[in-house]
Amino acid sequence: MPKVLVSDKLSPTAVQIFKDNGVEVDYLPDLGKDKDKLFEVIGQYDGLAIRSATKVTEKIISAATNLKVIGRAGIGVDNVDIPAATKKGIIVMNTPFGNSITTAEHAISMMMALARQLPEADASTRASKWEKNRFMGVEVTSKTLGLIGAGNIGSIVADRAQGLRMKVIAFDPFLTPERAQTMGVEKVELDELLARADFITLHTPLIDATRNILNAETLAKTKKGVRIINCARGGLIDEEALYAALKSGQVAGAALDVFLVEPAENNPLFELPNVICTPHLGASTTEAQENVALQVAEQISAYLMSGEITNALNFPSISAEEAPIITPWVKLAETLGSFAGQLTETAIKGIQIEFEGTPAGLNTKPMIAAAINGVLKPSLGDINMVSAPQIAKDRGILVETTTRDQQGAYEGYIRLTVTTERQTRGVAGTLFVNGKPRIIQVKDINMEAEVTPHMLYVTNEDKPGHIGRLGTTLGALNINIANFNLGRADVGGDAIALVSIDGTLTEDQLGQIAKLEGVKQAKALTF
Template sequence: MTKPKVLISDKMDPNAARIFEERGCEVDVITDHTPEQLAEIIGQYDGLAIRSSTTVTKEILDAATNLKVIGRAGIGVDNVDIPYASGKGVVVMNTPFGNSITTAEHAIAMIMALARQIPAANTRTQAGEWPKKDFMGIEVTGKTLGLIGAGNIGSIVASRAQGLKMKVIAYDPFLTEERAIELGIEKVDLDTLLGRADFVSLHTPLTDQTRNILSRERLENAKPGIRIVNCARGGLIDEAALKDCLESGQVAAAALDVFESEPATDNPLFGAPNFICTPHLGASTTEAQVNVALQVAEQISDYLVNGGVTNALNMPSLSAEEAPKLKPYMGLAEALGSLVGQLAHGNLEKVSIEREGAAAELNGKPITGAVLAGFMRRYSDTVNMVNAPYLAKERGLEVSEVRQSREGAFNTLIRVTVQTAEGPRSVAGTLFGNDAPRLVEIFGIGIEAELSGHMLYVVNDDKPGFIGRIGTLLGSHDINIGTFNLGRREAGGEAVLLLSLDQKIPDDVIAQATEIEGVKLVKALEF
């Protein structure tokens, strides 16, 4: 078996290359390249490990004909065109937890630096002054810290701040009351936070909803003398407004590690009173740099070797431990999606994926992704689990998931239903022996079949002699039948025939099959 090949295109801890090799990947380390040089070589690789120096553009992705996964050693993925990568079927991962402690500690350091005006006091002391009376600080003990974002990093900041005897409140739409109680913090709305907090620390990603979340209006209406720290993402604060508020004293002090435009060699905040900044150092510790490098190597290797998906930004997570158990289910789901996609007619607007019995207890997102990967092949021959949901969304396909814990005739069952002009059409399948996918129902007719290779689907009247006639036709064209599967609604009613063939059936043979007495529909299938 050929080993997956990975390129490390940015400088990172050398142990990352060792992990790739130990986990069954071939790895090259090629850094300091131009975009043109990267485009020339990227077609050789299945995986790409980057930091912030490499920019993965449309041009790079177009040249990456074998690429399956991009792993960013760190949190920010501004240097990857994620929508275009998704359309190309490339998984994009980051390592959001490798530098969490480091970033949280930097935020705490910024809070302390603001409270005691340490940078300015250091500069003047080293200049030969002794300006003791000019630097009257404040204690953080008993002060209120307002967190905008209480996820992984924000929760660590909360813990550290509580150790400093600060009261912590938080604004986070995704923070549940139960989680807030667990963290020992108070959940509030944004206006309340800005009206009560002595210090504000931002820990939220930059999205359309969070851009300029600290706008001019919010800064001007905040508690007078508030102190602001941002070690998250540039663009969360209106920088021009922050400068004005610092000059007026509405904001007592501010500390930024990130800027809207980086590298920030020129910024309106430079020189503002009571303003300190660092050059995006949140993740810059020895421990964090090692951690994110090792994590990205582990994640990429797990995906390429075992199918595990961790910290992906454009695909449901699937742990390396889950992958072997889910693999047969995903094979079944993809085959069912492909079957209904090939058989259903017209423009389909809705698809429902139902899981029963043992299947209902599993991680449903990868199963849904596999169904869509099979189904969307009716529209594209380059579809996979990564880009299928995006293609479905582009076509306006409504996708619903149903989980039924009850167990019916089968211990485990997946059913895929589409809405057609003639009404709902569904197919269902199960696993035999926990690892052998089988079709067990097609459009309401019970039938047992393995979905693979070249197949022929026939709908016909249940009349004597039909099987002989279809077999004779195929035999006359030297088309060998592998398996023969039958189902019917009732004796003498509508019947279904599903054949596996040793070769693809020619169009002229299909045309001849439609002329056989009693035939209603003939369709070639490919799996």
């Protein structure tokens, strides 16, 4: 009988789920706060169920000699060392969709409180001041709400806001026109959203592309008197710039549930009367906490009793029997997706995946999920192979797959094609004897390139001198070339270079390469 430790507070119903599934469970909800005691006992357990209090560090994992699965009741796994768990073969699961409604409702609540100055009015009234004329609010009816991020939570906020008779506009590079129409929102660019929105609410992951998306420059572009709500991630807003905008009146008010540093203490924003602050309460409802607790208990039990893997962040959903054969193909699919995703800069309308030969005869679901994850991860960040297909569906991205018997020279290969608003880009790959993925075609141009951690992708005109100029430039930049792979469509037509390099390229270095004669595009890729 497998044994599970619950080291944070879960509901009695969740604990009973373990027992009903034949899993022995120790419910010790305060143990997670005692890292020394956790280190001492963790070796006894096959599964670990946690919330946010338990810190599953590399040291804890080193002592987890029998641990097979860690389940987080909630979406955030910052408290789990996933690379260390992966290295040791421990599945890490979360419950990515259990908090969506609760977080969306909190954003709407914050917006309403901000519009009517409720916290400050409450404090004034409790102080027996009765300052009725001081707290003049604004209606939300007929106002424009700007969504920065229109994924799962953003779409729920849009639905609730429309019920309040608000006009909803959205900025999201991966929101397709069709999905926007289904949601009943108007898709706009960021500058237009800033200029038009009366209220702005953020619903994006924190990645390089979204870090400080509201900063001094973008806040200056907002409609004067805008009100801003952030229940997504700290770091999406430059807090110093927001403070200045609130003081100047450019921003009429802000409601913040998340902060750059948490727990937030002595934050200068706390001094301002036109700021509402809550302590990261987005997921804090009875219903949400119960939902994620039940989900994580079901997921851990299913894995320990039958090998079923659900909502894993570090492994696709495949059986133990399939793993040795299918895992290299899953890796290839994710690599092809990442290749295309890193080159994609506009909204994705569709993803087509073709399996020929060997992979066509396998369970293609993990490969499909891995490919979608690879495509979306460079832009969305907070995504995994299990949640990727649902997120693609929510965003209106059409995913089509084809399987067929071997027809060409390769025993098996995968081709992935991404269709955006501007173009269609395809990339194909196969596995060689060593099981490592190789690129065999890009944009219908045949080539052969081993995938390495750092690569330079260049499209150029096929004219004499290009290879020499590129090699000389890389040498001058002190970038060592490991492999140089070339392909072209026709003599004098489009050509592609895939260069394996040692180390990474800076934006300045990439800019120098892009300025070379004949170069149409230069991108740094990491795998």
